[in-house]
Amino acid sequence: MGEMGSGMGMVIQDFDDKVERAGVVQVYEKWTPEIAEGKAAEFGLRTARQMGLQNVELESDSMTLINMLRAKSFPLNYFGRISRTVLDIANSFSCIKFNFTRRNGNAVAHGIAHLLPLSYSTWFWVEIIPETIAPLVLLDSFDLPS
Template sequence: MDPTCCRCKLVEETDLHALILCPTVKLIWECFGVDVDDEWSGVHNMEEWARLVVKRSDQTEASKKFILLWAIWNERNHVLHGGEPNNPSTIVDNALKYLESFAGLMREKKGNHGGCIAATNQWSPPPEGSWKVNVDAAIFNEKGCGMGVVIRDHEGSVGKARVKQVRAQWEVNITEAKAAFLGLQMARQMGIESVILESDSLVLVTLLKTRKVENSNLGNVVQGILRLSEEFGSCAFSFVKRNGNKAAHSMAHYSPLDYSTRIWVASCPELIADIVSADFMSSFS
């Protein structure tokens, strides 16, 4: 891969250049109100940058800078894969809107209001008549990535399970989103009308709940999920901690690594079956 920066095409890209020093990135920070040459002169790497931000900023301001950093990295990947560059002010606005949406959902969770992102630590069965689609991603670095899906009814019985492993090296958030899309596709093919899509990716669930669609590779997949969700009579999005998503997690990491799609109907591999049984039993505790 060409090490030259994909945006300015002037120098070899480093993390510091990609996120702070690239002339195109400086314009983004300028829209945010930061003169990079003035505020962060003398910074040699991203660890120094992070320490400086934490030292000089209050919690709110630091959160904004870190979320903008994430948006800049997404923009870099968007351009790297052939996308048209977004306007700097649009990148800043979208990042701050996402942060506000996320903060609002976290306030709801803290206040235990209805419709919030649940912070459950174990799997729970869906209501009778509904199915729960648990999804997860696995990153195998240079070997590729995997997507796991386990679909269960209100009695904890598996309707379908699936693992898809590919050689593509997607970012974790994109792989999580692709796993979610795969899970909804399976549910639709089963003729399910009422579904709960559950993931341990808070980033993904927040984007889906707020219907946040960005002009990026991740945004394209999120948009596909939202469109597919409209084909169901009822489709809800649920966040669960990793401990409550073990079945899908194990499916995504299913070995041996085989670049193919493997599907189980009304069953699942023995290892996952043990997790499914434990999940259902723990739901009564």
């Protein structure tokens, strides 16, 4: 979204890659990609918890975020605070895995975060995704190299 604000996209899929829920939050604040990725992880885990899921895999294309969550070590800055919140939510699940994925493996969430027109609000899709994002589900399942 660049100069127009920030977007956080999340996708919850079952083990067969079927989309169970997708969502986007668009805000006026202009965040760094690192902050947006942390906020998207928080958004996704909060949604998974509200759905009553217990076994969760968090995928992110931020190696920094994934490494901090695995190490349970956070810097004393805003990104560290967001990451700590993500870990606190993650600890509410029976089983949680933190996995790094390349941007291509995160195409659906990335596409949803940049949906147009901008609405500066929160949107959810249950068992469907917007038509403009549907082709990315296939790309996401392949996790193609960059």
